[in-house]
Amino acid sequence: DVKVTQSSRYLVKRTGEKVFLECVQDMDHENMFWYRQDPGLGLRLIYFSYDVKMKEKGDIPEGYSVSREKKERFSLILESASTNQTSMYLCASRSGIWQPQHFGDGTRLSIL
């Protein structure tokens, strides 16, 4: 069965820390995505990757970076965490534009 695994379900960090959110998929999918979800704003695309070592900015990339060194793993990095990055973060993957996205369970990140 399809599986997208996010490393943490809940995470608490302090402002200024460098934070890593990890996402692993076991479906050999080409495309991977990072979203954040906030009440009243819905899901918004932060970054996506069409293939290994490739990355594209989404709607809200400021304050974030990503890494995709291996096909199965897509990491989201908060370079210097701030309180406005407190949110639910969701990772997804798909095999191509005509295929559905599969989502991880999400990481609820709190920045104190």
Add this chain to the structure above:
Amino acid sequence: KNEVEQSPQNLTAQEGEFITINCSYSVGISALHWLQQHPGGGIVSLFMLSSGKKKHGRLIATINIQEKHSSLHITASHPRDSAVYICFNNNNDMRFGAGTRLTVKP
């Protein structure tokens, strides 16, 4: 501007009722997704469609490309259908509707 709008925002129904959730989008799409999100955050992909109609159990999704409109129907609704339903445009710029919170009362 690529916008996706859903209606209604909130919907309360009695068990057994027929449910319709609507989704309109402003630009052409490659495919439209319907997602289901239960409390706690997990998201399940229900349908992806680019034309016509798809059915899975009690759920039916339709799309009208010319009118840029899709609907999600739930027949014989059940309390376990209570969730947030989200449509999104699977183009490369990914636009999501704000979601419809459905509550089905026994």
